[in-house]
Amino acid sequence: MKKLVFSFLFILACLHLQAQKQKVILDCDLGDDVDDAYAVALMLASTDKFEVLGITTCYGRTDDRGTMACKFLYETGLEKIPVAIGRNTSATNERANWFADQFHWSKGFNKIKPIAQPAADFIIEQLKKYPGEVIVFSVGPVTNMRDVIEKDPQALKLAKRVIAMFGSFHIGYNGSPTINPEWNVVVDVESSKKFVNAGVNILYAGLDVTTFVKIDKVNREKLLYRQSPVTSILCGLTTLWGYERNPTIFDAVAIGMALYPDLFKTEKVFVEVDDKGYTRIDKTKAPNAEIAVWINTEEFIKRIMEVYMKQNLGR
Numbered sequence: 001m002k003k004l005v006f007s008f009l010f011i012l013a014c015l016h017l018q019a020q021k022q023k024v025i026l027d028c029d030l031g032d033d034v035d036d037a038y039a040v041a042l043m044l045a046s047t048d049k050f051e052v053l054g055i056t057t058c059y060g061r062t063d064d065r066g067t068m069a070c071k072f073l074y075e076t077g078l079e080k081i082p083v084a085i086g087r088n089t090s091a092t093n094e095r096a097n098w099f100a101d102q103f104h105w106s107k108g109f110n111k112i113k114p115i116a117q118p119a120a121d122f123i124i125e126q127l128k129k130y131p132g133e134v135i136v137f138s139v140g141p142v143t144n145m146r147d148v149i150e151k152d153p154q155a156l157k158l159a160k161r162v163i164a165m166f167g168s169f170h171i172g173y174n175g176s177p178t179i180n181p182e183w184n185v186v187v188d189v190e191s192s193k194k195f196v197n198a199g200v201n202i203l204y205a206g207l208d209v210t211t212f213v214k215i216d217k218v219n220r221e222k223l224l225y226r227q228s229p230v231t232s233i234l235c236g237l238t239t240l241w242g243y244e245r246n247p248t249i250f251d252a253v254a255i256g257m258a259l260y261p262d263l264f265k266t267e268k269v270f271v272e273v274d275d276k277g278y279t280r281i282d283k284t285k286a287p288n289a290e291i292a293v294w295i296n297t298e299e300f301i302k303r304i305m306e307v308y309m310k311q312n313l314g315r
Contacts, residue, residue: 029140056119120147146191167279186277229314
């Protein structure tokens with residue numbers, strides 16, 4: 001009898017822990033800069049904190065990005081997580097149609113495939129299924145976010161929060177005091193305008209905090225010698241991207257803002273996007289967003305490296 005009671009209590013405890021996990025969706029342009037891979041790895045390895053509802057791909061060759069996401073999930077034993085493909089924008093220009101070096105890592109992979117449902121429809125469905133419960137991480141150009149808004153203007157408002165790697169508010173690339181048209185904004189200015197004006201609860205992880213987070217040679221060697229599926233993926237993709245450089249892992253910071261809010265300072269402001277892709281702050285208007293303005297970089301890197309090193313995902 002005692003064993004039955006203990007088993008029942010154990011099951012209840014497990015269900016409670018599962019219920020406490022934060023539901024998340026990641027919308028990304030995996031394969032371009034290598035920071036998306038570090039974001040995926042951080043999200044997947046944080047199994048005690050996140051319930052991953054799905055990964056969606058955006059910008060350019062979204063099908064190749066979907067293949068990468070599928071292989072990432074397969075190699076880490078998480079192939080039950082669905083991958084949904086966003087609208088292919090590779091015809092936009094030569095850059096959008098680039099077959100990225102990282103795509104060679106998953107070229108020809110077909111052990112699992114993306115679902116048939118388009119990314120925007122998948123996001124809408126999940127937000128309606130779990131209103132007020134889902135954090136949407138947007139770490140690529142916001143084409144899918146625009147498609148969600150245009151298909152159902154109220155859907156994205158059902159998110160608990162949208163955390164976006166997006167914008168340059170006070171600081172530019174590499175800590176420049178002059179702001180830049182940040183990549184995720186400038187490659188699709190019209191979508192970016194719709195995104196910031198959608199009336200959605202958005203927290204922006206812009207260059208003000210992301211540009212400072214780099215994985216140096218010492219930490220890359222730690223990942224190399226760890227020899228787990230996750231760390232091997234990161235090392236392989238970093239090599240294809242350009243091993244001689246220290247990658248700035250912009251997108252992983254957006255994931256980290258949900259995991260480690262104590263490491264950031266934010267402020268509420270009014271954000272708008274101009275025709276050249278600059279994210280402008282208008283202090284005369286009531287806030288429509290929250291932006292990150294400071295990060296404890298050293299502690300952030302320490303914590304995510306601990307996640308990468310101590311995870312045991314894989315087959």
